[in-house]
Amino acid sequence: MAREFTRVGVVGLGTMGAGIVEVFARNGVEVVAVDISEAALERGRANLTGSTDRAVARGKLAEADRDALIGRVTFAVGLGALDSVDLVIEAVPERLDIKQRLFAELDRVCKPEAILATNTSSLSVTEIAVATTRPDQVIGIHFFNPAPVMKLVEVVRTVVTSAEVVADVEALCVRLGKVDVTITDRAGFIANALLFGYLNQAIGMYESRYATREDIDAAMKLGCGLPMGPLALLDLIGLDTAYEILDTMYRRGGRDRRHSPVPLLRQMVTAGLLGRKSGRGFYTYERPGSGRLVPDESTPVASAPLEGARTVATVGVVGSGALAAGLVESLTTAGYQVTQVDPATELASLAEADLVIEAVADEPEVKKALFAGLGEVCKPGAVLATTTATLAVIELAMATGRPAEVVGLHFANPATPLVEIVQTILTSAETTATARAVVAALGRTGVVCGDSAGFIVNALLFPYLNDAVRMLEAHYSTTDDIDAAMKLGCGYPAGPFELLDSIGPDRSLAVLRAVYRQSREPGLAPAPLLEQLVTAARSFRG
Ligand SMILES: NC(=O)c1ccc[n+]([C@@H]2O[C@H](COP(=O)([O-])OP(=O)(O)OC[C@H]3O[C@@H](n4cnc5c(N)ncnc54)[C@H](O)[C@@H]3O)[C@@H](O)[C@H]2O)c1
Numbered sequence: 001m002a003r004e005f006t007r008v009g010v011v012g013l014g015t016m017g018a019g020i021v022e023v024f025a026r027n028g029v030e031v032v033a034v035d036i037s038e039a040a041l042e043r044g045r046a047n048l049t050g051s052t053d054r055a056v057a058r059g060k061l062a063e064a065d066r067d068a069l070i071g072r073v074t075f076a077v078g079l080g081a082l083d084s085v086d087l088v089i090e091a092v093p094e095r096l097d098i099k100q101r102l103f104a105e106l107d108r109v110c111k112p113e114a115i116l117a118t119n120t121s122s123l124s125v126t127e128i129a130v131a132t133t134r135p136d137q138v139i140g141i142h143f144f145n146p147a148p149v150m151k152l153v154e155v156v157r158t159v160v161t162s163a164e165v166v167a168d169v170e171a172l173c174v175r176l177g178k179v180d181v182t183i184t185d186r187a188g189f190i191a192n193a194l195l196f197g198y199l200n201q202a203i204g205m206y207e208s209r210y211a212t213r214e215d216i217d218a219a220m221k222l223g224c225g226l227p228m229g230p231l232a233l234l235d236l237i238g239l240d241t242a243y244e245i246l247d248t249m250y251r252r253g254g255r256d257r258r259h260s261p262v263p264l265l266r267q268m269v270t271a272g273l274l275g276r277k278s279g280r281g282f283y284t285y286e287r288p289g290s291g292r293l294v295p296d297e298s299t300p301v302a303s304a305p306l307e308g309a310r311t312v313a314t315v316g317v318v319g320s321g322a323l324a325a326g327l328v329e330s331l332t333t334a335g336y337q338v339t340q341v342d343p344a345t346e347l348a349s350l351a352e353a354d355l356v357i358e359a360v361a362d363e364p365e366v367k368k369a370l371f372a373g374l375g376e377v378c379k380p381g382a383v384l385a386t387t388t389a390t391l392a393v394i395e396l397a398m399a400t401g402r403p404a405e406v407v408g409l410h411f412a413n414p415a416t417p418l419v420e421i422v423q424t425i426l427t428s429a430e431t432t433a434t435a436r437a438v439v440a441a442l443g444r445t446g447v448v449c450g451d452s453a454g455f456i457v458n459a460l461l462f463p464y465l466n467d468a469v470r471m472l473e474a475h476y477s478t479t480d481d482i483d484a485a486m487k488l489g490c491g492y493p494a495g496p497f498e499l500l501d502s503i504g505p506d507r508s509l510a511v512l513r514a515v516y517r518q519s520r521e522p523g524l525a526p527a528p529l530l531e532q533l534v535t536a537a538r539s540f541r542g
Contacts, residue, residue, distance in 0.1 A: 002171035003164075005029060009088040009110075011079070011102065013044020015238050015277060016119055017091035019147030021048055025072040026061075026148070027176050032074050032081050041075050047289070048073065051148065079109045087172075089117040089141055094244035096123050100131040107132035115165055117141040121192050121241070122248040125185045126158040136162040139169055142189060143178075144489040145237060152489035154189045155182040179488050181481045187252035188245070190477050190485040194496070196246055197258040197523070198464045200265075202230035205449075206282070207264040211456055213282050214300060215447035222418035222445055223457035227491040230460070231282040235275035236291070243269050256523045258463070305448075306440070309433035310381060312336065316350035318343055318370060319359035323387060323411060327357060334441050343370050347377045355438060357385045357409060364391055368399045375400030383434050385409040389458065390514040393451045394424040404428040407435045412457050417444045420455040453518035454511065462512045468496035469527035472540075479540055497540040505533045505540070 007030040010021045021033045021044070033048075035041045052069060055061035061069075074081065079102075082088055088106055092098055099118060106116050116138045118128050129138035140156025153173045157166045166182060173180040183189055188196060202220075206213055217229020234242050243265050250259040268274075268281065275281030279288040284296040314337045317327050324340065331338045339349055343360050347370075350356050356374055360366055367388065374384050384406045386396050397406035408422025419439045423432050432448060439446035449456045468482055477485075483495020500508050509530055516524045533540065 003086070003168040005086045005168075005172055005175075007032065007085045009034060009082040009085040011035070011082075011088060011090040011106075012092035013040065013047065014091065014093075015236075015241070016143060016145060016147060018044045018047035019051065019145070020089060020091055020119065020143055021073055022051055022069070022148045023143070023176055023178075025069045026065075028072070030072050030074075032076060032085055034076050034079060034081060036077065038077060041077055043289075045075060050289075051146075055148075079105055082106065082109050083111065085110065085114060087115045087117060089119055091119040094121060094123065094241050094248070096127060096248075099123060099128050103128050103131040103138070107134060113137075115139060115169065117169070119143055122188050122196075122245040122252070124187075124252065125156045126160070129158055129160065135160045137165055139165055140185070140189075141169060141173075144191070150489055150491070151177075151179050152191070152485055153178040153180045154191065154485065154489070155180045156185055156189060157182060158185045179484065181477070181485055183477060183481075186476060187249045190471070190482055191489040192245060193249070193253070193471065194464055194467050194482075194486065195490060196242075196249055197256070197467060198460055199230050199234055199242065200246055200258060200260075200262055201460055201463065203234070203262040203265055205456065205460075206231060207262055210452065211447060211449040212300065213298065215449065216456060218445060219412075219418060219420065219447045219449075219456040220460060222416050223412040223420075224461060225416070225493040235281035235283055235285075237275065238277050239265060239273065239275045239281050240269050258521065258523050306433055306437050308430045309437040310354065310383070310430060312354040312383070312434060312438055314339070314353050314355075315438075316341065316353035316356040317359065318347075318350075318356065318374075321359060321361075324359040327359060327387075327411075330442050334443070336441075347373045350374065351377050352379060353382055355383045355385065355434070357387060359387045362388055362390055364395070367391060367396055371396045371399040371406070372401075375402055381405070383407060383431050385435065387411060390453065390511060392424075392453070393422050394426065397424050397426060405431050407431050408451065408455070409435060409439070410455055418457070419444045419446045420457065421446045421448045422451050422455055423448060424451040454515045458511050459515060462508065462515055463524050465496050465500055465508060466512055466524065466527050466530065469500070469530045469540075472497075473527055473529040500530075501539040501541050505530060505538075509534050 008024050009032045010017050011034045013035045021031050024031045035044055052066045056063055056066050118140050125140040129135035139161050142154035144150035144152050155169055170180055202216055205216055213231045217232050220226050220229045243261050246259050246261040273280050276285055279285050284294050286292040286294050315331050317324050317340045320342050328338050328340050386408050393408040397403035403426040407427050410420040412418045421435045436446050479497040483497050486492040486495045509526055512526045
């Protein structure tokens with residue numbers, strides 16, 4: 001018989017705590033909600049009423065149920081009110097010293113049989129547990145943001161957590177309508193271990209002005225179908241919390257430089273730019289706590305990027321594959337006059353084209369020879385574009401003898417409207433503006449980025465996929481649980497192994513190799529298991 005949890009305590013009513021209170025109270029559990037001050041309590045109460053009022057407004061919660069839900073919650077300052085609860089879950093700041101002090105105190109205050117749980121994202125549950133005299137009753141219950149919405153809970157058992165406590169908490173997750181994956185105590189567990197390297201890398205792209213915040217976020221939303229871009233997600237998580245998670249993961253997770261927080265993150269936290277909760281982070285919000293964006297000095301002016309664009313009426317497409325065929329069709333539909341040629345045939349028919357897009361095989365020598373030919377044949381001022389996914393655009397540009405007119409147009413995935421417009425260090429502003437105008441005329445969304453391997457989407461996506469393979473290789477979890485964690489915890493449309501299989505392990509390996517070759521980052525070296533799968537011509541999910 002699983003233990004009955006009739007009264008639970010939640011400590012810390014910030015971004016996560018208020019949502020966790022809601023999850024319990026919605027499911028008929030009495031909640032004692034605790035924070036350190038009256039002001040913090042008020043913020044927590046406002047978060048809870050705001051969230052439940054929105055649920056009522058959307059028709060997802062009846063008014064009477066909302067009132068009953070709120071009626072189940074008692075608010076209190078200080079831990080004394082937790083003496084009669086069956087379970088406490090804490091969501092105080094992500095710092096080991098704070099959590100250890102809190103657990104020692106909870107151990108004194110709570111009933112001897114009460115379970116003490118942490119919502120930590122990255123700290124060692126074991127180190128938190130040993131601050132108490134009951135480490136066998138300490139467990140991680142890691143909810144995802146926003147807690148009332150995301151289905152996943154990672155249940156973290158340490159080497160001393162008792163089997164009954166694990167079973168009781170697993171049964172509780174079912175009662176709360178959550179899907180749990182039970183795992184051992186490793187930095188970042190499943191989801192954050194795969195998410196935070198990616199988020200940190202996105203901050204690095206923004207910091208180095210590789211692309212704008214809007215373009216980085218749009219690329220990941222449109223290119224991968226993610227519910228939010230990485231910088232908007234960081235604002236939701238809270239930049240102080242994100243900083244602490246990365247810092248812990250760096251120190252606990254093998255000092256992988258990819259987890260060492262990008263300097264800009266620390267600067268933003270120091271400056272009080274914490275994301276939504278402070279009203280400003282990577283973006284600016286209507287007020288602290290709001291998710292509604294307001295324009296700021298970095299918001300792009302819609303028409304500015306098209307200034308200087310050259311008129312394009314005739315377009316040449318080189319290639320005969322599926323991408324070339326798709327391009328011919330959509331360019332024709334958009335009203336351009338299109339000439340399609342094969343690289344083997346005479347390029348002379350492209351002499352008058354305003355724009356030439358090549359979509360031939362990603363072979364460096366073939367593409368270079370083609371661009372040398374285009375450089376000779378095409379009229380001055382014609383924009384020459386490559387659809388390469390893995391080659392450096394600048395190398396092709398140099399072959400033309402007119403690199404200012406060369407740009408990358410990476411049609412990330414035929415099923416999405418995204419096009420990455422890749423400008424090299426020599427691409428002229430007019431060339432980029434022309435590319436933007438054509439992409440817009442095709443009804444697609446263009447994002448502009450630098451000429452680095454993987455551009456935006458692949459550079460951010462493939463290291464994450466590789467990390468998932470490494471996690472599998474280390475026997476930390478299974479393909480099913482890892483896929484479930486990313487879908488149910490982060491709202492991804494597909495898990496990493498589903499994605500790797502649909503892209504194809506061989507293609508994935510080729511992209512990863514290109515990204516690794518350029519970065520020489522040890523953490524980006526293709527996982528041996530991926531190489532073996534390619535050699536054995538197998539997929540991950542059979
Ligand atoms: N933010 C996320 O997206 C997210 C997701 C999952 C898990 N978590 C984890 O949840 C925990 C809380 O993170 P957050 O983002 O909600 O933080 P937060 O800063 O939004 O909220 C922290 C809350 O704890 C209170 N607090 C501080 N010290 C306290 C103490 N000694 N006793 C009682 N209350 C105290 C604060 O007043 C505040 O209300 C962290 O461990 C974090 O890693 C966060």
